[in-house]
Amino acid sequence: MRTTTPSGMSDTAPRTYAHEIHATGLTVRVGRGRVAVDGLDLSLGTGTHGLLGPNGAGKTTLIRALATVLHPTGGDLELFGHSVRDRSHHRELRRRIGYLPQEFGYYKRFTVREFVTYMAWLKELPDRDIPGAVQRAVERVGLADRADDRLKSLSGGMVRRVGIAQAVVNDPAVLLLDEPTVGLDPAQRLQFRALLQELGRESCVVVSTHLVEDVAAACTDVVLFDQGRLVFQGTPDALASAGTPDQPGDSPLERGYSALLSNSDQGKGSW
Numbered sequence: 001m002r003t004t005t006p007s008g009m010s011d012t013a014p015r016t017y018a019h020e021i022h023a024t025g026l027t028v029r030v031g032r033g034r035v036a037v038d039g040l041d042l043s044l045g046t047g048t049h050g051l052l053g054p055n056g057a058g059k060t061t062l063i064r065a066l067a068t069v070l071h072p073t074g075g076d077l078e079l080f081g082h083s084v085r086d087r088s089h090h091r092e093l094r095r096r097i098g099y100l101p102q103e104f105g106y107y108k109r110f111t112v113r114e115f116v117t118y119m120a121w122l123k124e125l126p127d128r129d130i131p132g133a134v135q136r137a138v139e140r141v142g143l144a145d146r147a148d149d150r151l152k153s154l155s156g157g158m159v160r161r162v163g164i165a166q167a168v169v170n171d172p173a174v175l176l177l178d179e180p181t182v183g184l185d186p187a188q189r190l191q192f193r194a195l196l197q198e199l200g201r202e203s204c205v206v207v208s209t210h211l212v213e214d215v216a217a218a219c220t221d222v223v224l225f226d227q228g229r230l231v232f233q234g235t236p237d238a239l240a241s242a243g244t245p246d247q248p249g250d251s252p253l254e255r256g257y258s259a260l261l262s263n264s265d266q267g268k269g270s271w
């Protein structure tokens with residue numbers, strides 16, 4: 001149970017909450033009313049939570065709702081004990097969230113340091129804290145030696161690391177990463193997994209990925225999602241033990257993933 005006394009909120013009463021993220025019957029519609037998250041009950045606290053699921057399962061939609069970019073159309077979502085339906089809290093909630101979208105916009109002419117500084121400023125970090133926070137974030141993603149290079153001179157994987165740096169610059173209590181390992185080379189992925197483990201010791205990290213190995217190596221918890229619904233939540237070991245030798249997959253985790261998706265009457269069919 002945690003207590004929070006955020007400053008600047010219209011409601012300054014301390015809140016207690018058991019989980020940073022608590023969804024009950026959460027439904028999110030996208031486009032012309034398509035239900036992309038369908039009545040989800042989910043509670044996530046401190047730890048690194050791997051969000052897995054096939055293409056179109058609703059992972060990005062869920063992460064965008066957690067980031068308060070999309071609004072629930074049904075049910076409720078509480079962040080730090082506050083319902084996101086009360087929009088007067090959004091600004092304060094966003095200060096405590098780090099978010100790396102699947103595709104993030106940036107100014108190519110900015111240097112790494114300028115861009116992360118700009119994002120720290122948008123997140124309303126106190127001016128005096130910004131240079132130190134930026135330096136720490138850039139070091140955490142291994143880009144200290146490129147901090148004063150322009151973004152247009154970086155490789156795709158390095159730009160992805162800049163995206164991770166801007167997401168962690170405010171030391172968020174909830175960190176949302178949508179496919180952060182896309183474009184990272186194997187050595188970078190290993191370092192990133194170590195960073196995920198470190199971050200998950202103190203905060204609630206939600207990381208969507210198609211790489212089951214990332215989940216095995218870095219996550220304390222797996223959330224398997226299909227057609228907007230929760231199929232499974234548990235440890236990577238529990239996911240692995242759901243598999244049987246006849247299921248497709250190169251590892252116990254992949255076979256567990258396949259078994260659970262074939263049991264949910266979704267996930268079937270050819271791609």
Ligand SMILES: Nc1ncnc2c1ncn2[C@@H]1O[C@H](COP(=O)(O)OP(=O)(O)OP(=O)(O)O)[C@@H](O)[C@H]1O
Binds near residue numbers: 057
């Ligand atoms: N803006 C939109 N307009 C219409 N349909 C949308 C929109 N955004 C998402 N969808 C649909 O909602 C469903 C969930 O999409 P979402 O991007 O959340 O899935 P995902 O699990 O992140 O997929 P992927 O692994 O391919 O990134 C899909 O069927 C998708 O086509």
